[in-house]
Amino acid sequence: MQKRTISDTGLTVSDIGLGCMGMSEFYGTANEAECVETLEKAIELGINHFDTADMYGFGDNERLVGRVLKPFREQVIIATKFGIIRDKENTISRGVDGSAEYVKWACEQSLSRLGMDYIDLYYLHRIDPKTPIEETIQAMAELVQEGKIKYIGLSEASAEVIRLAHKVHPVTAIQSEYSLWARAPEKEIIPLCEELGIGFVAYSPLGRGFLSGKIKDVNDLEQKDFRRNLPRFQEGNFQHNLLIVEKLEKIAAEKKYSVAQLALAWVIHQSPRITAIPGTKRCKYLEENIGAVNIKFTQKEIDSLNRLIPPDFAHGHRYAKDMMKLFNMDD
Numbered sequence: 001m002q003k004r005t006i007s008d009t010g011l012t013v014s015d016i017g018l019g020c021m022g023m024s025e026f027y028g029t030a031n032e033a034e035c036v037e038t039l040e041k042a043i044e045l046g047i048n049h050f051d052t053a054d055m056y057g058f059g060d061n062e063r064l065v066g067r068v069l070k071p072f073r074e075q076v077i078i079a080t081k082f083g084i085i086r087d088k089e090n091t092i093s094r095g096v097d098g099s100a101e102y103v104k105w106a107c108e109q110s111l112s113r114l115g116m117d118y119i120d121l122y123y124l125h126r127i128d129p130k131t132p133i134e135e136t137i138q139a140m141a142e143l144v145q146e147g148k149i150k151y152i153g154l155s156e157a158s159a160e161v162i163r164l165a166h167k168v169h170p171v172t173a174i175q176s177e178y179s180l181w182a183r184a185p186e187k188e189i190i191p192l193c194e195e196l197g198i199g200f201v202a203y204s205p206l207g208r209g210f211l212s213g214k215i216k217d218v219n220d221l222e223q224k225d226f227r228r229n230l231p232r233f234q235e236g237n238f239q240h241n242l243l244i245v246e247k248l249e250k251i252a253a254e255k256k257y258s259v260a261q262l263a264l265a266w267v268i269h270q271s272p273r274i275t276a277i278p279g280t281k282r283c284k285y286l287e288e289n290i291g292a293v294n295i296k297f298t299q300k301e302i303d304s305l306n307r308l309i310p311p312d313f314a315h316g317h318r319y320a321k322d323m324m325k326l327f328n329m330d331d
Contacts, residue, residue, distance in 0.1 A: 001046025001293060006199025006273045007172045011121065011151055013077055015268055015293045017049030018042045018286070019203060019279030020065050024057025027209075028222035030281050032064070039068040041283045043076070045290055051175075051203070051277045053081035053125055054106060059113050066114030078114065079121035079173075079201075081155060082106035083128060098128030100139035107143055123153035123175055133157075133165050141169035153201075159188040162198070171198050177318060178202035178274075179211060180263055181232070181244055183311035193273060205267045205276040206260055207232075207314075212285075213245050213252075213259030231316030240315045247308050257295060260285075264292035266305055 005012045021027075023035040042050070052065045062080060069076050082103070085095045110119060122143065124136055143149045151172035154165060165171050174193055176185045179202065193200045206212050208227055215221065218233055227233045232241055245259060252262045260278075267276045278289045 001290065003048070004272050004275060006201075006275055007151070008197030009151060009170050009172045011077070011172050011199055013049035013199075013275050014047045015275060016047065016264065016290060017051060017077075017201075017275060017277040018047050019277040020050060020052045020061055021056045022279045023064060023281045024061035026056075026226045027279070027281075028225045034283075035064060035281045036068050038281055038283050038286055039065070041286055043069075043072050045287070047290070048075060049077045049079065049275065049277065051079045051201070053084075053123075054110050054113070055081075055084045055086050055125065058086065059109070062110055062113040063115075066116055070115055073116065077120045078116065079123065079153070080110050080114070080119055081123040081125035081153075081175075082110065083125040096126045096128040098124055098131040098133070098136035100135055103136060103139035103143070107148055111148065118147060119149045121151045121153050121173060122149040123155045123173070124157075125155050127154070127157055127161055133161050134168050137165045137168040137171075144169070157189075159192050162189070162192055162196070166196055166198070171196070173199040173201050175201040175203055177204045178267060178276075179205045179207050180248070180266055180305070180309050181207045181211065181241065181314035182318060186311065190271065190274070194271065198273075200271070200274045202267050202274060202276045204279075205264055206278050206289075207244075207263075210241065211245065211248065211259065211263040213249055216242070230318070232314060232318065234316065237314075237316035244309055244313060251305070251308075255295075258288055258291070260288055261292040261295060264289055265295035265297065266302070268292065269297045269302060 001014045003012050003014050023030050050065055052061045054062060083096050083098055085097055140152045152169055153173040153175060154171060155175040174189060178185050190200055209215055218238055221227055231237055248259045248262055252259045264276055268274060280286050
């Protein structure tokens, strides 16, 4: 596995990382032993970038990631996020807190759950409209000075917020959804990252599994899988969006790649400052995803894919209405 330095601050990560959210909730039932095996396999295969958040599994995801990766602490980049507030009695009801006091408190809680002395990359998960971003970043900068975090990141932030934040302290990474069916970051965010020397971390680079070609019907998902509530997976939109997969399947068959590998390779070929963190809880999908690093595209092939699947092709918003209100950028 090759590595790339995605930020002027020096953060170097594997071409493809591992999103760990689904190991604790959201994507149906997870088997802990299988998740542990997948995390260990990722290390064996050269992945050094692992992404979690304090809200995933109400902290359980950080505990899992920390426990498994602690023996490899010096060779891994641990990224976690804070800011989204969840109520265990009503998990749909969410708010955001980016206040200085909460920044410090949340960091201590994450360090405790991870069982580690520092966090490599610490993100504000969503922008708090009640708190000036300068206040949040200043508190995060103090955490850097204290040695509790190494790098500062923002997730789903607008260009305006990124510029304001970067003036207070260098921002190392911006994390947003980005894939062949989620192209909004191309308008302003990715060009801004190039301008400011900030890395871009693409989450859900396989469209929450849709672009893997393995979901042909919404009933392929468990009843409690949160994707059932996402507009792009619902009646009408789902059938239209399958056309994207069909287009990819034809190309993948010609090239002898899997659909997932083709979709992932497209993401990481957009810029050397971009890395992808596809999520999985199974070794077989992890190994398949890593195969994407062996795909080499010509610019002509990239242009052809972009024409075949234009930026506005997908139908439906990325999230349900209750989640969209937390966004600080375009859908």
